Amino acid sequence: RWLDLRRSTPRLDRAGFAAGPGVARGPDEVRAAAASWAPRDVVLDGAATVAGVASLARSVDVLHLAAHGRHSADNPLFSGVELVDGTWFGYDVERLPRVPPVVVLSACELGRSASGWGREALGMSHAWLHAGARTVLAASASVNDGVAHDLLGAVHGELAAGAAPAEALVTATGRVRVRTPFAVHGAGW
Template sequence: FGQGPDDERRERELMESLRGRLWHRAGSGAVLPRVDLAAVRAAADGRGVLAVAYCWTEETVAAVVVGDGGPGRVVGLGPTRAVTALLGGLGPDLETAAGEPAGPLARAVDAGLRTRLAALAELLVTPLDLPTGRPVVLSVPGAFRAVPWGMLPGLVGRPCTVPSSLAAWVRTGPWPARPRVAAFAAGPGVPRSDEEVQRAATAWPAATVRVGEDATVEQVSTDAGTADVLHVAAHGRHHREHPSFSRVELADGPWFGHDAHRLPRTPGLVVLSACEGGRTAVRWGEETDGLARAWLHAGAHCVVASAASVRDEVACEVLPEVHRRLAGGEAPALALAGATADLPTTLVCLGSGW
């Protein structure tokens, strides 16, 4: 789409038309079996992880912790107003920090962000009394969707994964055998994106890399349909009104979230090194929707993405290390935790990360 008023109006008209068609489209009719607390406990114990389900009301926040050998425990976390006060400024703080402010402003922004993250951890993490280093599955309400969990004290360097629900995590099952084939693409206008994908690709014996004019929607779609791991470094845009039309910009135009459903085969892992790649909108019933969720819904085991911007030099350092660990046999959540232990980022493992 173009950027002028007529282009924007035409874009809205097309999206409304497509959304209207989806309302009249017959669904699969499939009804998934119910997943109860016993099934979550069995999955957590079987995979050696803790499952934490955050619960949210107008008055209070609590968490249910499962997988530490008992039947499960409920932990009160405090008043909702205290959490919302901290969440309200989190997004702006993260975006300001990613903009690389200089001098005294940089120090002030960094100090403010650290204070906010520490306060969030005191409310959401510390009371859980998690065993050191134990991997954690985090089921979170829509209001927590932008929290960079790997940056919270107590979770830094700890393998974490954030599924769309604990039921989805149980049904998806553990991370499959070591992936073999990786595909990489760098979109236009992103500093160091070519370097990022080329460095990351060296970890894989069988890797396809598309940069410049070669990174077209058709070519990247073809590569994605045969890859176990897909990594896209590009400008991303989250569409608030129509989240499934969130997209990354490739050489010849946008590649939409809903295009993932058109692939003959979905990669097990999708890495979206794109601003807003992990951003979501909250729908009815606390359901979230966006680019990362579209890939999970299409069948990806997990997606590594960020709801906030990531500095180019950080992505260029962290993500090649993630791929080195993946190619060495580590599951995505473990690879991300290991790569960010000394350099925490807003990147989060979504879906089933091990």
């Protein structure tokens, strides 16, 4: 699959952004990141429900979620993001009929994975990859809201200009001059 992905580069034309509840800079972050894209969809406040964000995910090429996240080491498919009406779990992602090629998870811990002896690695990032996403950009530890705002706004500027996700993260990190736990999972070249 990775070799096939390397031979093709998806067009990233439409981006969607959602901010879950309780993230102080979440709405500002998604507005700043969305400014680089046209067309774009932004879901805030009461519209950031599980159904609303799932609908958004089905209709965009780049999905950015700014929300509280939690990795469940005991059962990684119960890792999830907090939305207005509850948690959107890793196993919910598998139910989407279409997923965006690029997913940005601006949430604590959702870049983590867990596995047992002889089993594959699982977690929220892996759920997106298994469902068909090409690339997931996520953090493996806690994320500072202000740093996420600045860094991910710069990442989206690079993505919208045509950079590959890994290149976008490297360039944005150098420009913002921060070190973060964000990493690119999957085919990020």
